[in-house]
Amino acid sequence: xxxxxxxxxxxxxxxxxxxxxxxxxxxxxxxxxxxxxxxxxxxxxxxxxxxxxxxxxxxxxxxxxxxxxxxxxxxxxxxxxxxxxxxxxxxxxxxxxxxxxxxxxxxxxxxxxxxxxxxxxxxxxxxxxxxxxxxxxxxxxxxxxxxxxxxxxxxxxxxxxxxxxxxxxxxxxxxxxxxxxxxxxxxxxxxxxxxxxxxxxxxxxxxxxxxxxxxxxxxxxxxxxxxxxxxxxxxxxxxxxxxxxxxxxxxxxxxxxxxxxxxxxxxxxxxxxxxxxxxxxxxxxxxxxxxxxxxxxxxxxxxxxxxxxxxxxxxxxxxxxxxxxxxxxxxxxxxxxxxxxxxxxxxxxxxxxxxxxxxxxxxxxxxxxxxxxxxxxxxxxxxxxxxxxxxxxxxxxxxxxxxxxxxxxxxxxxxxxxxxxxxxxxxxxxxxxxxxxxxxxxxxxxxxxxxxxxxxxxxxxxxxxxxxxxxxxxx
Amino acid sequence: xxxxxxxxxxxxxxxxxxxxxxxxxxxxxxxxxxxxxxxxxxxxxxxxxxxxxxxxxxxxxxxxxxxxxxxxxxxxxxxxxxxxxxxxxxxxxxxxxxxxxxxxxxxxxxxxxxxxxxxxxxxxxxxxxxxxxxxxxxxxxxxxxxxxxxxxxxxxxxxxxxxxxxxxxxxxxxxxxxxxxxxxxxxxxxxxxxxxxxxxxxxxxxxxxxxxxxxxxxxxxxxxxxxxxxxxxxxxxxxxxxxxxxxxxxxxxxxxxxxxxxxxxxxxxxxxxxxxxxxxx
Numbered sequence: 001x002x003x004x005x006x007x008x009x010x011x012x013x014x015x016x017x018x019x020x021x022x023x024x025x026x027x028x029x030x031x032x033x034x035x036x037x038x039x040x041x042x043x044x045x046x047x048x049x050x051x052x053x054x055x056x057x058x059x060x061x062x063x064x065x066x067x068x069x070x071x072x073x074x075x076x077x078x079x080x081x082x083x084x085x086x087x088x089x090x091x092x093x094x095x096x097x098x099x100x101x102x103x104x105x106x107x108x109x110x111x112x113x114x115x116x117x118x119x120x121x122x123x124x125x126x127x128x129x130x131x132x133x134x135x136x137x138x139x140x141x142x143x144x145x146x147x148x149x150x151x152x153x154x155x156x157x158x159x160x161x162x163x164x165x166x167x168x169x170x171x172x173x174x175x176x177x178x179x180x181x182x183x184x185x186x187x188x189x190x191x192x193x194x195x196x197x198x199x200x201x202x203x204x205x206x207x208x209x210x211x212x213x214x215x216x217x218x219x220x221x222x223x224x225x226x227x228x229x230x231x232x233x234x235x236x237x238x239x240x241x242x243x244x245x246x247x248x249x250x251x252x253x254x255x256x257x258x259x260x261x262x263x264x265x266x267x268x269x270x271x272x273x274x275x276x277x278x279x280x281x282x283x284x285x286x287x288x289x290x291x292x293x294x295x296x297x298x299x300x301x302x303x304x305x306x307x308x309x310x311x312x313x314x315x316x317x318x319x320x321x322x323x324x325x326x327x328x329x330x331x332x333x334x335x336x337x338x339x340x341x342x343x344x345x346x347x348x349x350x351x352x353x354x355x356x357x358x359x360x361x362x363x364x365x366x367x368x369x370x371x372x373x374x375x376x377x378x379x380x381x382x383x384x385x386x387x388x389x390x391x392x393x394x395x396x397x398x399x400x401x402x403x404x405x406x407x408x409x410x411x412x413x414x415x416x417x418x419x420x421x422x423x424x425x426x427x428x429x430x431x432x433x434x435x436x437x438x439x440x441x442x443x444x445x446x447x448x449x450x451x452x453x454x455x456x457x458x459x460x461x462x463x464x465x466x467x468x469x470x471x472x473x474x475x
Numbered sequence: 476x477x478x479x480x481x482x483x484x485x486x487x488x489x490x491x492x493x494x495x496x497x498x499x500x501x502x503x504x505x506x507x508x509x510x511x512x513x514x515x516x517x518x519x520x521x522x523x524x525x526x527x528x529x530x531x532x533x534x535x536x537x538x539x540x541x542x543x544x545x546x547x548x549x550x551x552x553x554x555x556x557x558x559x560x561x562x563x564x565x566x567x568x569x570x571x572x573x574x575x576x577x578x579x580x581x582x583x584x585x586x587x588x589x590x591x592x593x594x595x596x597x598x599x600x601x602x603x604x605x606x607x608x609x610x611x612x613x614x615x616x617x618x619x620x621x622x623x624x625x626x627x628x629x630x631x632x633x634x635x636x637x638x639x640x641x642x643x644x645x646x647x648x649x650x651x652x653x654x655x656x657x658x659x660x661x662x663x664x665x666x667x668x669x670x671x672x673x674x675x676x677x678x679x680x681x682x683x684x685x686x687x688x689x690x691x692x693x694x695x696x697x698x699x700x701x702x703x704x705x706x707x708x709x710x711x712x713x714x715x716x717x718x719x720x721x722x723x724x725x726x727x728x729x730x731x732x733x734x735x736x737x738x739x740x741x742x743x744x745x746x747x748x749x750x751x752x753x754x755x756x
Contacts, residue, residue, distance in 0.1 A: 206670075207646055207671065212673065212739070246608075246643035
């Protein structure tokens with residue numbers, strides 16, 4: 001009897017062993033279904049670059065490519081630091097310092113999901129504000145570019161923190177560090193300096209908390225639009241702010257960290273890049289969240305449905321040199337988003353009922369820059385079709401001839417043409433609200449005698465408007 | 476035959492005993508990491524805040540107003556007992572500091588106290604709290620000595636601050652005693668800093684164990700200070716008369732300074748429980 005009991009015990013042990021092995025097998029199976037994991041190495045630079053491979057330093061276009069070196073004389077800890085020599089503005093090798101540090105090799109990356117910040121110690125040869133330090137730029141998708149701007153450096157070592165907007169997204173990040181810094185002083189005459197960074201790494205500080213994501217600069221905006229038009233939420237900037245040790249630190253970041261939501265996707269849909277497409281008549285509100293936290297700022301879009309069709313041009317093509325129209329072949333490509341400094345104007349090309357139009361909102365000033373000049377010597381007028389929903393409004397169109405040198409030259413004090421440039425300024429008024437108005441502008445004034453190198457149309461002021469059929473013609 | 480078998484069993488028991496022993500050895504290590512922070516275990520009062528929407532009036536009263544010329548500290552808030560400022564939801568007491576114009580003040584908040592309802596000499600006073608944050612935010616969990624209907628005044632009545640904290644230092648709290656000759660700026664205080672963590676992102680336990688001639692201060696499982704008559708430059712006023720409990724969130728005042736542009740409103744202090752144990756002595 002006793003022997004039998006003993007045998008049972010052996011069997012139980014054996015069964016237990018089998019059970020254990022079986023359970024282990026199942027675990028291995030489920031492990032294989034998980035994402036491939038990348039090293040969670042924290043350090044980027046201690047006394048040397050850490051785990052970046054051979055080819056990891058990629059300067060920005062126009063920057064001084066040799067700005068970064070390893071300094072064996074200066075260090076916060078250990079025996080070396082990263083040294084950045086910001087060039088003078090007149091340095092022939094580049095007038096600023098800036099680059100990304102990217103792990104060598106396609107398919108490489110680090111798992112940063114266990115950290116909450118990029119941290120480093122830094123000082124400079126003089127008290128100075130450096131433009132940008134961050135991570136997430138890989139010159140590929142640049143999906144998670146995160147940047148802290150305007151860091152005040154002193155001549156003493158200070159620790160800086162760049163919070164990660166949502167670390168759970170960063171399971172394979174190649175772009176570990178990015179920076180950009182220009183000289184100090186008046187525009188065009190900036191003077192260089194040197195700054196150092198040491199102990200550059202990712203950390204789990206535990207003191208990075210209270211996230212406050214922001215879209216649209218935190219404003220709740222309303223915008224009138226039409227079916228088929230698009231609005232890019234990322235264009236106005238996306239930020240994440242954390243309270244770090246009692247003070248706020250903000251970083252500029254990308255749509256990839258956010259989730260965008262439309263209250264009515266059949267009126268306005270929004271994709272993962274924050275691009276809103278207006279689909280139907282009515283009102284929809286678009287909001288965003290980051291890692292479950294609702295972002296400040298929202299956009300309420302009201303679509304009036306389909307935009308009234310713009311007039312169909314009837315002038316024979318041989319009398320026309322077109323800049324923007326579906327009725328004619330354009331004589332030149334043009335830049336509708338020149339990005340003039342101080343411009344608040346937002347421009348979006350939209351396809352409405354199969355017809356392309358240019359939608360202008362928040363106007364103060366902008367321009368249409370022709371890639372190639374237009375010879376209008378034999379032409380007499382500029383035609384523009386304008387749509388607005390606001391009555392009793394006007395705006396100015398300046399037709400600019402940029403002269404033989406092919407450069408737009410403007411007196412920065414008066415705003416008038418300089419050098420060999422000439423222009424003619426025309427106020428567009430008498431617009432009918434809710435309908436298209438055709439405007440015929442004579443090529444007169446200063447350009448009557450110089451219109452063989454037309455290079456730009458400058459748009460000043462006005463309500464929100466839509467332009468179509470922009471072309472020069474002869475009467 | 477029989478002997479041999481017994482011997483076998485004996486081996487098995489020994490193996491078993493060895494296993495148990497190693498288990499205890501392992502868990503013994505783990506136990507050593509946790510300090511014993513409190514020894515009083517006989518519960519005499521507890522509010523677990525388990526009934527939504529109701530503050531238990533048998534335990535708590537309210538200070539209403541700004542307390543100017545009285546209990547105020549040049550603070551900016553007006554204390555109310557409105558549900559906007561104090562309520563119980565999901566099993567926690569919520570004290571909310573709001574930015575709003577109210578009876579001449581720019582902020583509202585709440586201050587609960589057990590004065591005349593629950594007062595005790597000695598014992599273990601403990602609360603589990605998630606703190607608010609931001610410049611100018613000043614929450615507290617503290618005790619004041621009974622003033623015998625106004626015949627005695629502060630600081631002679633004694634004050635035991637179990638937890639104070641300013642919102643622009645979210646990883647640091649401090650515990651303090653005030654008495655005659657050691658009040659206000661001369662009070663006896665010690666701070667405790669959380670390493671790699673903050674008091675506004677999760678609940679933490681704040682407590683004291685108070686007996687004759689000593690007050691022990693603890694946060695979670697860390698006993699971080701003991702104050703005895705040797706530590707105070709004046710009379711030890713904590714061996715007489717009962718003390719009552721106060722829970723409040725102040726805005727502004729000399730200690731935290733005023734809120735700034737980064738301060739987010741509303742701010743909430745969440746209290747999971749308040750428990751009081753009797754002294755063993």
